[in-house]
Amino acid sequence: MHPLCQPGQPMMAPSSRSNQWFLWLTHALLLAALAVSPHAKAEDNPYSSHYQAQNEGNHLHSLQANPEPQMFSGTHRAEDNIRMLENGYDLMGFSSFEAGEVDAAQALDHGRNIQADNILVYMKKGGGASPASKMEVIKEAVKKGQTLTEKDMATTPGNYRYYASYWAKLPPPLLGIHVIKLVPKKSAQDDDTPHTANSDGVRVIAVIHGSAAEKSGVLRGDQLLSINHEKVDDAAQLSSVVRKYRGKAVTLQLERQGEPLALDAQL
Structure with a gap:
């Protein structure tokens, strides 16, 4: 599954009306808890918790009152940065972390909180054994007649390295x-100069x-x-x-x- 995609939720048929009522009540209570604790979502958002402002003394943000950030998949960070600057944007800050699958909506949530206009998201496969690498371990064990445990058979969830840059549109420049x-x-010879x-x-x-x-x-x-x-x-x-x-x-x-x-x- 692509890490920017929202993981699908398993569908389970309720065994009875009471189970169906219990699931509905649990969902309602969860929504109520989130409504009472508005900061819980931000604290659990890795894009928020790992955010670093480009310049702490410069409160750069969108020129719009309530901007709806546009999110793009980045390719080459240095080249993308130049293109953003050429198009009249300035860097507000960035988030960098390693995690499992993270919903792209969380990058947008943080972008709205800091009033960004554009967001560039980069992902790279990190650590964790893939199903293919596990299969090689199993094949090798079969050849050698070794016994495998449940731990050997389990697939380690893969991690991704995430980087997101947040940009705000600048007013029309004088020079540009x-x-x-x-x-x-x-x-080597002039270190003291x-x-x-x-x-x-x-x-x-x-x-x-x-x-x-x-x-x-x-x-x-x-x-x-x-x-x-x-x-x-x-x-x-x-x-x-x-x-x-x-x-x-x-x-x-x-x-x-x-x-x-x-x-x-x-x-």
Whole structure:
């Protein structure tokens, strides 16, 4: 069974009307208990209990009042992250854990609680012997004339490694790039030497579609050095300079594959 699928519930025919009444009453009491204890579900949700916010001081959430998160099956985490950034989303946080079969609805429940717009879920088979591997053990025992116990015959439930990232849509950006500050690698002979960035400016890791940066021709991998000759050495400085020139035409000084480049943009 695919771990994102909700496990099927066995159907048992009631032996009498009293059994049927007992099952109905038990179900009603369970619903009442859940209604009285609203936090029980969250505590039992591994996506909630293993959630880590990307930035504890930044309460990022959907721009919608009551968002209904959209959930997708992720493929390659790094590439998916870039695509989300390019489409105007920012990472709120992630959940990472190992467990048996977990209902996908629990990822959605947590997404609603933190007001996420999109959720990417990744699954990978973890530990636990499969039925096929158990069959090999049985065949080998038969060949050697060994006695098997019930434990040997039992199939160990498989575990899955789960990872879910939660994203919120950002307001329309002024410039529209995500950047990082690159630093040089240390060498054996200069461990005691102070290290600075191997080049000025910041590296563009994603360009938001439809943004001023994309329209001006900025590409992923460019090194942004300055805006209107005002140096940009980190993300905070970039944000400050961009706000300063809000609504104005600016010139971006960049470096692309080692060559200087100037592009005009309208913020």
